[in-house]
Amino acid sequence: NAGVTQTPKFQVLKTGQSMTLQCAQDMNHNSMYWYRQDPGMGLRLIYYSASEGTTDKGEVPNGYNVSRLNKREFSLRLESAAPSQTSVYFCASSGDAGYEQYFGPGTRLTVT
Amino acid sequence: EDQVTQSPEALRLQEGESSSLNCSYTVSGLRGLFWYRQDPGKGPEFLFTLYSAGEEKEKERLKATLTKKESFLHITAPKPEDSATYLCAVQVDSNYQLIWGAGTKLIIKP
Numbered sequence: 501n502a503g504v505t506q507t508p509k510f511q512v513l514k515t516g517q518s519m520t521l522q523c524a525q526d527m528n529h530n531s532m533y534w535y536r537q538d539p540g541m542g543l544r545l546i547y548y549s550a551s552e553g554t555t556d557k558g559e560v561p562n563g564y565n566v567s568r569l570n571k572r573e574f575s576l577r578l579e580s581a582a583p584s585q586t587s588v589y590f591c592a593s594s595g596d597a598g599y600e601q602y603f604g605p606g607t608r609l610t611v612t
Numbered sequence: 613e614d615q616v617t618q619s620p621e622a623l624r625l626q627e628g629e630s631s632s633l634n635c636s637y638t639v640s641g642l643r644g645l646f647w648y649r650q651d652p653g654k655g656p657e658f659l660f661t662l663y664s665a666g667e668e669k670e671k672e673r674l675k676a677t678l679t680k681k682e683s684f685l686h687i688t689a690p691k692p693e694d695s696a697t698y699l700c701a702v703q704v705d706s707n708y709q710l711i712w713g714a715g716t717k718l719i720i721k722p
Contacts, residue, residue, distance in 0.1 A: 504655075531708070542616070542712030543656075543699070550708060558709060590655050597708040600646060603655030 502526055504604035506591050512610045513581040521576040521607050523591030531594045532574040533601060534558075534566060536587040543590070549574055550597045581611045614639040616702050618713035625720050628689050633716045635700035636682040645683050646710065647676050648699040656699055690720045 504525045513519055525532065534546040545558030547566040555566050563585060565577045574593075578585060588608050592601040619634045637645070644663050648656035660669040662678040669676045673694060675686045685698055697717045701710040 540714060542714045543701075543710075544712075545709050548708060556708075592655075598643060598703055600658045600661055601710070602658060605655050606653075 504591055504593055504602055506589075506604035506607050508607060509605065510608050512612065513578075514612055515582060517581050518577070518579050519581065520578075521589055521591075521609075522573070523575065523604060524573045525591075525593040525602075526572065527593060527595075527602065528571070529593035529595050529602075530571070531597045531599075532568065533592040533594075534564075534574070534576045535590045535592065536560065536585075537590060537606075538587050546576065546589075548597075581609075583611045585609065586611045614702070614704055614711050616700060616711050616713040618698075618700055618716050620716060621714070622717040623719070625687075625690060625718070627691055627720055627722050630686070630688045630690070632687070633685040633698055633718070634682060635685070635713055637702045637711075638681075639702055639704045639711065641705035643703040643705050643707075645678055646701045646703070647683070647685055648701070650697045650699055650715070659698075687718070690718075692720045692722050694718065695720045 507522045530551045533548045535543045544560045549555045549568040552571045567575045588606050590606045591604045594601045616637045647659040650656045660676040665680045677684045697715045699715045701712045
């Protein structure tokens with residue numbers, strides 16, 4: 501039982517490049533989330549998916565897109581990376597929206 | 613505006629020295645308050661959920677309590693392995709999103 505997995509673990513991009521962060525969970529959870537974590541700040545929600553087939557914007561969605569591929573997988577895409585997107589990105593899942601969330605190990609992204 | 617504030621930002625204790633971390637919140641309606649532990653380079657790990665004032669939850673050396681304005685995470689006789697950043701988050705009524713505090717970094721010296 502792996503819980504929530506994320507790939508890649510580390511990534512360096514140049515300004516303007518694109519990439520997709522992958523997330524998968526094996527807990528049969530309905531809801532999935534993408535956060536970013538920056539020093540001195542709380543976790544900030546980028547997008548979430550309350551259930552398969554739905555996605556909604558969170559607090560900081562600009563510059564990102566998401567896809568809920570199926571119940572297990574939720575990907576985050578940066579179309580044109582900017583230095584302001586340098587951060588640690590976490591994927592999380594929960595049984596339903598409002599219940600405790602379980603987090604992946606994170607992706608450390610640097611945009612130069 | 614809904615807001616969550618954690619204090620102190622950092623706390624250094626000797627092994628065995630008990631203390632408390634604070635999470636104060638101002639929200640329109642509390643649905644639940646969550647405590648997480650985060651080790652360096654890892655994702656947050658769920659600890660507790662509290663739903664109503666007066667509720668308490670315990671796990672090993674940790675006890676979380678909730679009032680109408682704040683929550684405390686009490687750490688009794690801590691050990692070096694309790695060193696981590698502790699995060700709290702609040703969910704408000706009819707909103708999927710959690711409002712997160714910035715965390716308290718706890719360091720336990722042997």
